[in-house]
Amino acid sequence: MQLPFVYHRQKLASSLVDGMAGVGIIDFSSGMFLTAPRRTGKSTFLKEDLIPACLSAGWEPVYVDLWSNRDADPSTLIESAIVSKLSDHESQVTKLLKSTGVSQVTILRSVTWDLSTGKLPAGATLSDALQLLSAATGRLVVLIVDEAQHALNSDAGINAMFALKAARDALNQGGKRPGLRLVFTGSSRDKLAQLVLHTKQPFFGAEITPFPLLDRDFVEAYTKDLNAKLAETNHFDKEDMYQAFCLVGHRPELLASIVRRVALEMGEAPNLGDLLERNAHAFQEELWMDYRLTFEALPALQKAVLQAMAEQSTAKSPFAPFKERTLSIINGYLCQLDPKAKAPTATKVQKALESLREKEIVWRSGRGAYALEDGGMAEWLNRT
Template sequence: MSPSRPIFRRTALAETLVRDLAGESLVDYSSGMFLAAPRRTGKSTFLNNDLVPACVQRGWLPVYVDLWSDRDTDPAELISGAIGTALAVFEGTLAKTAKKAGIDKINLLRTLSWDFTRPQLPAGTTLAQALAVLHQVAGQMVILIIDEAQHALNSAGGLNAMFALKAARDQLNRGDRPDGLRLVFTGSSRDKLANLVLKSKQPFYGASITPFPLLGRDFVEFITQVWNSRLADSNQFKVDDLEDAFERVGRRPEMLGKLLAEVSVGLGAAGNLGALLRTGALNHQAGVWSDYESAWNDLSPLQQAVLAVMAGRALGGQPFTPFSEQTLADVNRTLERQQAEPNASTPNVQKALDALREKELVWKANRGEYALEDASMAEWLVKGSLA
């Protein structure tokens, strides 16, 4: 975060999650740890700067992959590529020996035929096989961290990869090998992550989703100190002002940084930074909500009603079943309140959902479940347009 790039450490949170993964707390994450929080609230930064080092200190082998990093690549390929890269580290010594002898392939633990000219896993290799070999050659528990895991639901290959990871988990955490593999999944939407755990046909049925703790006042105090060290003594930010601004931008560090840069650069040596900061934060929030309003006004009454019912379900922690009698009735009731024709039916709602997907307001999982593309839009829908 400008003016410098300080690293705010969340050591206590990392230690708590590591203890949970180790089975040292009352919560059992052996089936998988699912952490949900909105985008740009610091999840990926925490994973790389805090959780991964904490795992290393425990003597574990963390493997990190971000499914958001390349949305044009099948999630299954991204996951296998990350595992392949981790395996390659342990192949180094064997690879050099083999290449000196003019050999391009060697058998790794008589399980995988590894081709050193290719970065991916060998063709036909399952994720369970690859993770089992990685665990064996490393001699460590593997912590596979999948950031923005909900993108795995966008393709059949990604969903199959989730089932493959479940199989690997079951294989490596049984018998005399209870500590072979732990899985950590993060997502920017609790509703989307829920598509991995809520139904019996989903790969991690029965696992729970944990809200990822947003950055707190200690982060605000840290950032205040960093920025004030670059400003004149007569031109200082106040912690309470930054706390107010941080809350208004959804506790998103990058957005707070932009506000601070605009205020500090624009004011120079002026004194009333706090008041202008609060104005800037309000303007930012108004700008975000203005984008929502613009998208909302472009929708048909039926599309608005469907989106409103989805928002209500999301904020209430309830699943959205688009074609149930209750949902159709709720959509029609919303239309009546809008003084529009109550024309919700299965075909009409399907058309509305298709249109909302095209406008990138609604997301559809590979198995047909729907969720808001931007989870924070639910708050505006309930508190703003529907107030």
């Protein structure tokens, strides 16, 4: 039985671990925020490379994917992941809680820890739980929150982010304990940035780091693995494969989908490059067509708002819809779409945003920040 293809990025994982340890080129000891479009391999990298690298460093990784259950409150998912990890070390936790040094982890003896419930006991916080995990294992804890922007969808999720910041500060203070490292990933830079751009957000001032997209090395390894399963006279060319990979935005799943399409109409080797290119263009056109149909069905003001959001997203500026400068940008686009239209008021822009939210084109955080639901639409708008 052939094993599924997995491309490892151990060098990248090692460099990020060095950064979390504070010895890399970039210091991630206070938090790491990685962003790249969906389906570009972030989650696979976290599970297959970063977590094993953390384990090799003698650390205790805790992983939670906020996209895994969109109906659950993000704070509940984070809590469950930490409690589950505590359960993995139940004997050490029990021993610690019975020891005289329990006060060192700021957990009162009056708190009853029943880890079988999957929840924190009344009176205990996320900070308490992470401190307990660090003390019980004697290791540096690395909490990895995948698709962290979903925490901004509720007050409880936002409060969980503040609790994680408090835990980081408590565990890293003075350097006497193993410590805590926080890793947040997001498929939308604009959404993830809401955690760091504003003074009222928990990680104000932190940097957003672009997650490196898969490149030629991945394509060459994937092509080699694929060709090993094919007749020698019917191999894919790695350059043709790379061109198709670029057309689908460096997304491994979409490249695999194209290969499956090509397999259904498999021709001789000289035709494989043409088949790859045609199917890659078809994928791209299908995506662009979805954006086009969605956009063209909108009223002029909603179109103008989206264009302004796309412009500011590309400039990596936070979208402040009711500021004079933003209203001027929206008005500029509106005049191009409808020369007879009146300059929009803040109230009309608010209504346009709410309508776009109802259509699931625009996202709003629990505290009123706006971003495009799909970052790919910003790319399409700026291209067109």
